[in-house]
Amino acid sequence: MKTPDSLNKARLLWDAFCSIKLTIFLLIVLAATSILGTVIPQQEGAIEFARHLSPWQFRLLSALQLFDMYHSTWFRVVIGLLALNLIVCSLDRLPGTLKLFSAHHRPDRSKPFESIPPHRTFSVKEEPQGVADRVTGYLRGSFKRLETKKTRQGYFFYGEKGRYALFGVYLVHLSVLLILTGAIVGSVLGFEAFVNIVEGESSDMVTLTKNRSQKWLGFRVECEKFSVSLYDSGAPREYRSELRFYSNGKELKRGSLLVNHPITFRGITFYQSSYGTTPGGKIRLRVSKDGEGTSSEPLEVNSGDLMPLPGCDAQFQVMEVDENLKGMLGPAALISVHPVNGEETRFWIFQNMDMLRKRFPPAMLSSPFLNPSAFEPYTFFLDEIESKYFTGLQVNRDPGVPFVWMGCSLMVAGFFITFFTSRRSVWVRALKDKGKIRISVAGGASKNPLGLEKELNQLTRRLQDLLREETNQ
Amino acid sequence: MINSVILSYITFVYFASFMLYLVMMIMGRELFGHLATIVTGLGLAGHTFAIILRWVESYRFGIGHAPLSNLYESLIFFAWAIIVLYLLMEWRTKNRTPGTFVTPLAFLIMAYAAFSSIDSRIQPLIPALRSNWLIAHVVTCFVGYGAFGIAFGLSIMYLLKRLDSHGKANMFLRLIPDSAILDELTYQMIAIGFILLTLGIITGSVWAHSAWGRYWGWDPKETWSLITWFVYAALLHSRMIRGWRGKKLALLSIIGFSCVIFTYLGVNLILSGLHSYAQS
Numbered sequence: 001m002k003t004p005d006s007l008n009k010a011r012l013l014w015d016a017f018c019s020i021k022l023t024i025f026l027l028i029v030l031a032a033t034s035i036l037g038t039v040i041p042q043q044e045g046a047i048e049f050a051r052h053l054s055p056w057q058f059r060l061l062s063a064l065q066l067f068d069m070y071h072s073t074w075f076r077v078v079i080g081l082l083a084l085n086l087i088v089c090s091l092d093r094l095p096g097t098l099k100l101f102s103a104h105h106r107p108d109r110s111k112p113f114e115s116i117p118p119h120r121t122f123s124v125k126e127e128p129q130g131v132a133d134r135v136t137g138y139l140r141g142s143f144k145r146l147e148t149k150k151t152r153q154g155y156f157f158y159g160e161k162g163r164y165a166l167f168g169v170y171l172v173h174l175s176v177l178l179i180l181t182g183a184i185v186g187s188v189l190g191f192e193a194f195v196n197i198v199e200g201e202s203s204d205m206v207t208l209t210k211n212r213s214q215k216w217l218g219f220r221v222e223c224e225k226f227s228v229s230l231y232d233s234g235a236p237r238e239y240r241s242e243l244r245f246y247s248n249g250k251e252l253k254r255g256s257l258l259v260n261h262p263i264t265f266r267g268i269t270f271y272q273s274s275y276g277t278t279p280g281g282k283i284r285l286r287v288s289k290d291g292e293g294t295s296s297e298p299l300e301v302n303s304g305d306l307m308p309l310p311g312c313d314a315q316f317q318v319m320e321v322d323e324n325l326k327g328m329l330g331p332a333a334l335i336s337v338h339p340v341n342g343e344e345t346r347f348w349i350f351q352n353m354d355m356l357r358k359r360f361p362p363a364m365l366s367s368p369f370l371n372p373s374a375f376e377p378y379t380f381f382l383d384e385i386e387s388k389y390f391t392g393l394q395v396n397r398d399p400g401v402p403f404v405w406m407g408c409s410l411m412v413a414g415f416f417i418t419f420f421t422s423r424r425s426v427w428v429r430a431l432k433d434k435g436k437i438r439i440s441v442a443g444g445a446s447k448n449p450l451g452l453e454k455e456l457n458q459l460t461r462r463l464q465d466l467l468r469e470e471t472n473q
Numbered sequence: 474m475i476n477s478v479i480l481s482y483i484t485f486v487y488f489a490s491f492m493l494y495l496v497m498m499i500m501g502r503e504l505f506g507h508l509a510t511i512v513t514g515l516g517l518a519g520h521t522f523a524i525i526l527r528w529v530e531s532y533r534f535g536i537g538h539a540p541l542s543n544l545y546e547s548l549i550f551f552a553w554a555i556i557v558l559y560l561l562m563e564w565r566t567k568n569r570t571p572g573t574f575v576t577p578l579a580f581l582i583m584a585y586a587a588f589s590s591i592d593s594r595i596q597p598l599i600p601a602l603r604s605n606w607l608i609a610h611v612v613t614c615f616v617g618y619g620a621f622g623i624a625f626g627l628s629i630m631y632l633l634k635r636l637d638s639h640g641k642a643n644m645f646l647r648l649i650p651d652s653a654i655l656d657e658l659t660y661q662m663i664a665i666g667f668i669l670l671t672l673g674i675i676t677g678s679v680w681a682h683s684a685w686g687r688y689w690g691w692d693p694k695e696t697w698s699l700i701t702w703f704v705y706a707a708l709l710h711s712r713m714i715r716g717w718r719g720k721k722l723a724l725l726s727i728i729g730f731s732c733v734i735f736t737y738l739g740v741n742l743i744l745s746g747l748h749s750y751a752q753s
Contacts, residue, residue, distance in 0.1 A: 024707045027703045183689075231597040235596070259684055273686070405679075450654070
């Protein structure tokens with residue numbers, strides 16, 4: 001059994017959480033702290049940024065988890081508090097709203113008429129029953145719920161519409177909770193990964209973004225072809241990967257993957273994220289003997305194949321291909337020449353030899369390792385290395401997404417109800433007054449008092465027109 | 474290109490309507506107000522024509538897309554949204570005084586687009602922008618920003634009106650509508666802006682989900698739009714539940730609009746992120 005004291009404490013806690021001040025405070029805290037993460041580089045960006053910090057600055061920022069603040073414990077706690085605040089507030093107010101929703105208003109109340117402006121009262125000279133019928137007829141057209149009452153003094157009407165507007169705000173609150181649920185479901189049950197696949201190759205493993213560990217997909221995805229198309233101006237127009245999905249060696253699906261057009265296979269979605277080139281393993285080169293110039297036939301060589309050297313018994317082999325050796329020497333291939341007897345000779349050959357001779361001192365290029373004429377009397381010329389594209393795919397599974405979209409739709413619906421509809425009540429009374437009938441209009445609304453005012457004035461004018469017009473006939 | 478030439482002239486048209494609204498308020502002559510409305514309406518017609526022309530021209534270049542794809546085009550659309558919403562409000566409330574506070578906003582935006590170093594050429598869409606969500610996202614965001622801009626103008630009016638607590642001040646302040654009306658109008662504009670901002674964030678989120686594989690990534694642009702959303706959410710709660718009115722709300726609305734401007738321009742100019750195509 002709970003003691004009164006603990007009940008009291010629970011009550012206090014409840015009150016604290018259903019306070020709108022707390023809501024406003026939490027919203028402002030979220031807004032203000034979110035700024036930090038847009039100023040301090042986050043995640044990967046933080047590594048470069050952290051190098052410019054003094055040790056104590058670094059310790060402070062990392063203690064506050066500011067290098068990944070949107071995933072930090074404290075930020076999640078603030079969001080959690082807001083969610084709790086929202087739940088408690090909604091639960092606290094729901095009974096009151098339900099009561100208001102099902103409240104029964106007597107048509108013959110006099111309180112609503114206490115302070116109505118004079119222009120909302122007018123008199124007509126007519127038979128009471130006829131007036132009552134016409135007023136009922138008119139009000140029925142614009143109010144869903146209409147109650148009438150007849151007393152000795154006259155007729156009383158109560159019209160009401162838009163009662164469901166009271167629930168708009170609950171829809172909005174529910175939608176926020178749905179979106180948060182979606183985010184949690186996604187982070188617990190989903191994953192985010194990436195994989196680079198060279199044209200013509202395939203993979204059944206992806207790398208998780210979170211901890212760089214490998215994850216098995218359960219099927220194999222192949223990049224048949226990757227292409228980039230450009231506008232006339234040279235700006236990129238389209239990145240396209242032709243993908244095939246295999247399981248147990250059987251092709252189950254194929255499709256073109258474009259930016260903005262992801263492909264989903266077995267609940268895992270693939271996105272076109274990046275691309276690059278990688279040496280394709282094939283190079284074109286020429287070999288000349290005794291400095292005969294560049295007269296020899298171009299040869300196409302696959303990396304690793306042993307090729308006969310023209311005009312002698314030696315053989316050569318391409319050991320390695322690099323698109324840009326050491327990040328500055330440009331396209332290069334490592335050649336190994338095997339004479340019939342004797343030692344193998346290894347050296348790099350470069351596509352941009354002329355450029356390198358200009359840029360680097362001769363002493364540097366004189367090393368036999370960088371000399372294309374190292375196997376005398378031959379000189380090797382690299383014409384081209386064939387490169388292949390690889391496609392960079394983002395690979396996600398997020399079972400939380402349907403919750404998020406559901407929440408978003410509900411939120412928009414909730415806003416429309418909350419902002420653009422309101423519960424409006426209208427009281428009209430027609431009192432007998434010295435042979436005439438005095439008609440007055442009063443009302444109440446859950447919000448938008450100016451709109452209500454307009455509507456009541458309009459209603460008064462309509463009733464005036466309606467009753468006067470027919471009197472004239 | 475002819476469309477950007479027309480648009481740079483529209484800048485002066487909006488300046489003229491600002492001047493006319495101002496003269497109306499200083500002299501208290503309704504005639505100038507009528508003229509101001511006519512000039513603004515003509516400006517809007519030319520503005521709309523130039524936007525359509527730009528759209529058509531982009532198809533002639535073979536890179537057809539809605540003119541909503543870079544900083545220049547978004548500024549032009551932002552000013553357009555402000556004027557459309559303003560004229561609708563003027564027509565509904567039959568009050569011209571907010572024109573004095575709203576048209577200069579449109580004028581400044583147009584002037585920034587036309588006379589700074591912003592590239593006004595029609596550029597082809599990069600792959601990430603080639604999506605059906607482009608129009609929905611940009612239109613909802615900027616019409617929402619426009620509504621917040623008008624709410625900002627109304628809040629300034631509210632603060633000025635407070636100077637005239639005895640009703641004895643000059644013509645200018647006397648012509649400003651009652652505080653209660655301003656407060657209600659501000660609220661309505663913020664409600665419209667808030668729904669559109671929400672729709673803008675949602676459409677952006679759906680788009681990001683298909684382009685980048687996540688619906689939310691705490692990119693600076695996304696984060697700042699959320700900050701703006703939080704500020705206006707706080708404002709709406711304080712008004713709806715706690716019944717805050719007047720000065721506090723006017724100040725929050727001004728803070729909110731500063732967040733809008735930072736989300737729009739500050740993030741591109743100061744912070745870096747995935748939304749960088751809005752930079753040039």
